[in-house]
Amino acid sequence: LDVEAMEQARQRQENLTKPAGSLGRLEKLAIQIAGIQRRALPGIEQKVVIVMAGDHGVTVEGVSAYPSEVTPQMVQNFLHGGAAINALARQANARVVIVDIGVASELHHPDLVSRKVAPGTANMAQGAAMTEAQMLTAINVGIDILQAQQGVQLVATGDMGIGNTTASSAITADLLQLPVSQVTGRGTGLNDAQLDHKIVVIERALAINQPEPQNPLDVLMKVGGLEIAGLVGVILAAAAERIAVVIDGFISGAAALVAARLCPAACQYLIAGHTSVEQGHGHILRALELAPLLNLGLRLGEGTGAVLAMHLIEGALHTHNEMLTFAEAGVSNREEEEKN
Amino acid sequence: LDVEAMEQARQRQENLTKPAGSLGRLEKLAIQIAGIQRRALPGIEQKVVIVMAGDHGVTVEGVSAYPSEVTPQMVQNFLHGGAAINALARQANARVVIVDIGVASELHHPDLVSRKVAPGTANMAQGAAMTEAQMLTAINVGIDILQAQQGVQLVATGDMGIGNTTASSAITADLLQLPVSQVTGRGTGLNDAQLDHKIVVIERALAINQPEPQNPLDVLMKVGGLEIAGLVGVILAAAAERIAVVIDGFISGAAALVAARLCPAACQYLIAGHTSVEQGHGHILRALELAPLLNLGLRLGEGTGAVLAMHLIEGALHTHNEMLTFAEAGVSNREEEEKN
Numbered sequence: 173l174d175v176e177a178m179e180q181a182r183q184r185q186e187n188l189t190k191p192a193g194s195l196g197r198l199e200k201l202a203i204q205i206a207g208i209q210r211r212a213l214p215g216i217e218q219k220v221v222i223v224m225a226g227d228h229g230v231t232v233e234g235v236s237a238y239p240s241e242v243t244p245q246m247v248q249n250f251l252h253g254g255a256a257i258n259a260l261a262r263q264a265n266a267r268v269v270i271v272d273i274g275v276a277s278e279l280h281h282p283d284l285v286s287r288k289v290a291p292g293t294a295n296m297a298q299g300a301a302m303t304e305a306q307m308l309t310a311i312n313v314g315i316d317i318l319q320a321q322q323g324v325q326l327v328a329t330g331d332m333g334i335g336n337t338t339a340s341s342a343i344t345a346d347l348l349q350l351p352v353s354q355v356t357g358r359g360t361g362l363n364d365a366q367l368d369h370k371i372v373v374i375e376r377a378l379a380i381n382q383p384e385p386q387n388p389l390d391v392l393m394k395v396g397g398l399e400i401a402g403l404v405g406v407i408l409a410a411a412a413e414r415i416a417v418v419i420d421g422f423i424s425g426a427a428a429l430v431a432a433r434l435c436p437a438a439c440q441y442l443i444a445g446h447t448s449v450e451q452g453h454g455h456i457l458r459a460l461e462l463a464p465l466l467n468l469g470l471r472l473g474e475g476t477g478a479v480l481a482m483h484l485i486e487g488a489l490h491t492h493n494e495m496l497t498f499a500e501a502g503v504s505n506r507e508e509e510e511k512n
Numbered sequence: 513l514d515v516e517a518m519e520q521a522r523q524r525q526e527n528l529t530k531p532a533g534s535l536g537r538l539e540k541l542a543i544q545i546a547g548i549q550r551r552a553l554p555g556i557e558q559k560v561v562i563v564m565a566g567d568h569g570v571t572v573e574g575v576s577a578y579p580s581e582v583t584p585q586m587v588q589n590f591l592h593g594g595a596a597i598n599a600l601a602r603q604a605n606a607r608v609v610i611v612d613i614g615v616a617s618e619l620h621h622p623d624l625v626s627r628k629v630a631p632g633t634a635n636m637a638q639g640a641a642m643t644e645a646q647m648l649t650a651i652n653v654g655i656d657i658l659q660a661q662q663g664v665q666l667v668a669t670g671d672m673g674i675g676n677t678t679a680s681s682a683i684t685a686d687l688l689q690l691p692v693s694q695v696t697g698r699g700t701g702l703n704d705a706q707l708d709h710k711i712v713v714i715e716r717a718l719a720i721n722q723p724e725p726q727n728p729l730d731v732l733m734k735v736g737g738l739e740i741a742g743l744v745g746v747i748l749a750a751a752a753e754r755i756a757v758v759i760d761g762f763i764s765g766a767a768a769l770v771a772a773r774l775c776p777a778a779c780q781y782l783i784a785g786h787t788s789v790e791q792g793h794g795h796i797l798r799a800l801e802l803a804p805l806l807n808l809g810l811r812l813g814e815g816t817g818a819v820l821a822m823h824l825i826e827g828a829l830h831t832h833n834e835m836l837t838f839a840e841a842g843v844s845n846r847e848e849e850e851k852n
């Protein structure tokens with residue numbers, strides 16, 4: 173990040189008509205984005221949420237409350253504007269980009285970005301979820317798609333894929349070296365017995381694949397997902413292009429964890445939109461030292477929490493750029509000696 | 513609240529294209545506002561933030577890091593659009609209503625609502641902050657101003673007044689019967705010694721005035737503030753008019769506490785916008801059983817946290833009203849037997 177722009181932004185925050193520090197996280201966000209955009213008065217004119225959709229072979233093990241058919245059905249719902257992410261993106265004035273990076277069935281729609289790498293992953297409970305070529309191609313799809321977003325200053329990551337909390341839990345358990353039971357949740361709504369079964373399936377996938385915790389690409393390939401790999405590419409490309417990325421919940425978090433292990437500097441471009449009900453997400457955020465902006469009990473994915481958080485990020489820039497300083501407004505500041 | 517409209521809204525939430533409950537707090541907000549507006553598909557077309565400004569005689573005791581002159585200076589700043597609340601209200605498309613309910617100096621501006629009850633309160637460390645007539649008049653000003661907001665479906669409360677965390681701490685300590693030290697914070701930025709002094713001043717004010725904890729109006733009159741009394745009126749009138757109120761930080765919280773003690777049913781119309789750094793605010797929210805939407809380390813007041821939270825409340829209604837149901841979208845729901 174640009175240290176000089178951040179220092180200028182910090183000084184500006186000190187002189188705006190408010191007690192120093194009284195806008196809390198908003199001040200920190202403005203300074204971070206100043207560093208990302210290399211200017212003391214950063215701006216956000218265009219926003220996008222990139223929703224990567226892919227299927228998971230592991231669903232045959234009965235790890236989800238919903239059938240796999242829901243993945244293409246929900247993609248159609250996105251394309252018709254009827255899902256939560258559509259409603260929230262319209263509100264936030266963010267473009268929605270829907271990418272078929274690995275849905276098992278055929279999908280056609282003029283607004284769908286068709287970049288299918290494979291018709292879903294293989295069943296990770298019996299072997300690697302992807303080949304190395306599939307994984308690398310999926311990352312490149314994410315890079316391509318981010319680079320195609322001209323003029324965007326804020327990107328939200330989103331996901332759709334029945335079974336993808338299973339993959340995210342496997343990635344998280346392996347990269348953070350935590351017990352599977354600590355990073356596995358109910359996904360779309362498993363009961364106790366189904367949750368226990370999901371944990372057993374993930375433990376089996378890790379035992380069979382032996383992904384190397386020191387090698388994030390090995391973990392991604394063996395127990396990840398095509399949409400997760402795509403989001404890794406989005407995050408890395410955004411950091412390279414100096415664009416802020418607001419990450420959504422557990423699946424986006426798993427992608428962020430892989431991206432951060434590949435390139436720790438990418439973390440500086442990340443903003444955690446919210447903390448998910450899925451318990452693995454909190455572990456990821458702590459590992460990445462990211463404080464979530466929202467904690468609303470969301471567990472939907474699609475980018476919903478990230479797009480909701482965009483309002484707060486824009487609020488940070490509106491106050492930073494539009495407020496008057498003490499001198500401009502003719503407001504008395506506290507005595508100099510007491511200044512923080 | 514309208515139980516039937518809430519039940520219809522709850523059923524709608526169950527059938528929207530998402531796992532049941534996966535939008536967390538957003539679902540609860542939509543159901544609450546359905547109950548407030550008495551319709552299953554509630555809407556928000558117009559929003560307003562009402563900022564009540566007043567001075568506090570207790571500032572002569574040295575309880576604030578900023579001088580009292582800052583109150584009228586900041587009111588001028590509001591009227592010129594240069595403060596944080598202006599930037600955030602522009603972003604949220606909320607009207608800003610600035611009310612001089614008790615600023616110590618003369619203020620004139622075409623956009624200022626001049627309803628000065630008194631030029632600041634008396635010093636509560638030496639006697640009652642207000643007369644009974646002043647307090648009741650200030651509450652009525654709040655009622656009047658709320659009733660003048662035609663066509664508004666969401667109201668945010670805001671405040672400006674150097675010294676008003678002192679009054680809010682006194683109210684909170686007395687109504688919740690908590691030690692002053694537990695509900696008193698650094699306000700605009702006191703150091704340790706100044707904070708200790710502030711606590712002593714509040715303890716003296718409570719000892720001299722002996723406000724009755726069972727009588728919220730007695731507490732408000734003796735250790736409150738004109739802007740706090742005005743906000744009590746705003747909250748009570750909004751509840752009477754079936755309008756949702758998003759409350760801001762500690763000062764708005766103290767007003768909400770008084771309003772809730774006067775009329776417990778008013779609480780159902782409240783939404784807690786955020787939790788303030790001021791420690792007394794958390795005690796109020798717990799006492800009122802309100803869960804804050806945001807926790808961003810804000811401690812500015814003006815209605816800033818409430819207006820930021822408006823985006824989330826609107827997000828709740830956008831998803832509630834605009835999402836398709838499983839049947840409409842042709843998406844498979846989970847098996848019936850597993851339904852929550």
